[in-house]
Amino acid sequence: MTYQNYSLKQLQQIDAAHHLHPFTDHKELREVGSRIITHANGPFIYDSEGAEILDGMAGLWCVNIGYGRNELAEAAYTQMKELPYYNSFFKCSTPTPVLLSRKLAEIAPKHVNQVFYGSSGSEANDTALRLVRHYWALEGKPEKNRIISRKMAYHGSTVAGTSLGGMDAMHKQLGGAVPNIVHVMMPYAYELALPGESDHDFGLRAAKAVEDAILEAGADKVAAFIGEPVMGAGGVKIPPASYWPEVQRICRKYDVLLMLDEVITGYGRTGEWFAAQTFGIEPDTITTAKALTSGYQPLSALLVGDRIAATVVEKGGEFYHGYTYSGHPVACAVALKNLEIIENEGLVDRVRNETGPYFAKALQERIAGHDLVGEVRSIGLMGAIEIVKDKATKERFLPSGSAAVTVRDHAIGQGMMLRATGDTMILSPPLIWTRDTIDMACERIARALDLAQADLRKR
Numbered sequence: 001m002t003y004q005n006y007s008l009k010q011l012q013q014i015d016a017a018h019h020l021h022p023f024t025d026h027k028e029l030r031e032v033g034s035r036i037i038t039h040a041n042g043p044f045i046y047d048s049e050g051a052e053i054l055d056g057m058a059g060l061w062c063v064n065i066g067y068g069r070n071e072l073a074e075a076a077y078t079q080m081k082e083l084p085y086y087n088s089f090f091k092c093s094t095p096t097p098v099l100l101s102r103k104l105a106e107i108a109p110k111h112v113n114q115v116f117y118g119s120s121g122s123e124a125n126d127t128a129l130r131l132v133r134h135y136w137a138l139e140g141k142p143e144k145n146r147i148i149s150r151k152m153a154y155h156g157s158t159v160a161g162t163s164l165g166g167m168d169a170m171h172k173q174l175g176g177a178v179p180n181i182v183h184v185m186m187p188y189a190y191e192l193a194l195p196g197e198s199d200h201d202f203g204l205r206a207a208k209a210v211e212d213a214i215l216e217a218g219a220d221k222v223a224a225f226i227g228e229p230v231m232g233a234g235g236v237k238i239p240p241a242s243y244w245p246e247v248q249r250i251c252r253k254y255d256v257l258l259m260l261d262e263v264i265t266g267y268g269r270t271g272e273w274f275a276a277q278t279f280g281i282e283p284d285t286i287t288t289a290k291a292l293t294s295g296y297q298p299l300s301a302l303l304v305g306d307r308i309a310a311t312v313v314e315k316g317g318e319f320y321h322g323y324t325y326s327g328h329p330v331a332c333a334v335a336l337k338n339l340e341i342i343e344n345e346g347l348v349d350r351v352r353n354e355t356g357p358y359f360a361k362a363l364q365e366r367i368a369g370h371d372l373v374g375e376v377r378s379i380g381l382m383g384a385i386e387i388v389k390d391k392a393t394k395e396r397f398l399p400s401g402s403a404a405v406t407v408r409d410h411a412i413g414q415g416m417m418l419r420a421t422g423d424t425m426i427l428s429p430p431l432i433w434t435r436d437t438i439d440m441a442c443e444r445i446a447r448a449l450d451l452a453q454a455d456l457r458k459r
């Protein structure tokens with residue numbers, strides 16, 4: 001790489017001249033210029049000016065084993081030399097996706113034993129949507145094709161991902177979603193629970209919205225319900241314990257498939273390999289990506305339960321779907337090494353038994369009491385901090401989202417990368433974080449909150 005020969009200004013100018021970024025207001029970006037991240041190590045990222053920033057987002061919910069792992073670079077290098085690419089079409093396969101599929105079947109819930117690969121979470125959700133509709137068609141019920149999702153869900157940015165997701169602004173720009181997808185309320189107690197309603201009761205009420213949507217359409221028209229176990233991009237919304245078992249009960253009652261989108265929660269984040277195990281549910285499909293390779297290579301895996309797989313295999317007929325890079329040998333080699341590291345270092349157990357509980361306690365004890373904070377919540381190593389103007393009434397600052405951006409900007413200034421989504425700060429750090437890293441993060445976040453509070457007061 002020769003980027004060292006370029007100044008920050010030059011890189012920003014070239015970036016502005018030629019590079020359109022995801023989810024970005026380009027007019028705004030051109031006014032400030034991009035922050036150029038040049039390298040990273042362990043839990044830290046470094047920008048072109050040499051600032052060291054603790055990465056509270058694991059890149060974008062993905063770098064679970066942290067940065068600078070030579071083993072993954074070596075796995076990619078070795079595989080590239082041996083076989084950089086061959087496809088999985090036309091009755092061919094290559095060794096690494098074969099072995100990765102067996103490994104995924106081993107760590108997934110017992111009834112999940114088949115894998116379909118892509119390169120992104122969005123692609124995997126496209127596959128999931130196509131597959132469940134294909135399943136019902138094979139079962140002789142092609143009209144059972146409606147999908148129930150939730151408002152504020154994020155399932156990716158392709159046409160299918162956007163349609164499955166529940167983000168109004170994305171739907172508006174799409175200008176015509178995939179038909180037969182409906183969105184029901186999300187299990188977000190902080191804003192949606194009624195006065196005096198317990199978390200338990202709220203969870204049941206949010207699940208009832210799924211049942212209502214099934215009854216409205218008619219169970220014979222509903223293919224599946226899709227949900228993130230914990231809504232991530234929508235603001236780390238953790239459902240009450242009553243929610244998922246009730247959703248599963250409802251799905252079973254009406255013979256509706258259950259699709260879990262674990263693009264964020266997969267591979268250890270909630271303290272189990274998959275959040276399905278954390279919540280004790282048995283989904284028919286599990287969408288995964290991101291931490292499957294810890295972000296070192298683009299790869300997604302749709303994990304498919306035995307019920308769907310049995311029909312697809314037994315009834316036969318071609319599934320007209322797939323990607324050039326389905327089962328990419330290099331990405332799969334990296335994934336195998338990544339899972340080996342997660343296992344050898346006991347990262348999933350560590351999140352469940354040590355860092356997850358410590359993270360929860362640290363957020364409660366050191367962040368929740370701040371004047372700007374309405375609520376903190378976490379599960380495993382993912383957390384949220386609600387930013388409010390008034391703790392008691394939950395009143396927000398206006399315009400919506402502005403206060404969280406102020407907190408985020410101060411956090412980066414304090415060497416802490418956080419994400420702001422709406423009025424919520426979100427955290428999803430690498431699973432290699434220790435108690436010391438959590439302490440460091442809390443100190444930096446607390447300072448950022450103080451600085452933001454001073455700013456917001458002045459306004």
Ligand SMILES: Cc1ncc(COP(=O)(O)O)c(C=O)c1O
Nearest residue numbers: 120121122154155156228261263
């Ligand atoms: C739950 C969920 N599903 C799907 C996606 C889309 O994944 P990708 O950006 O790899 O297409 C994301 C991305 O953040 C996600 O959080």
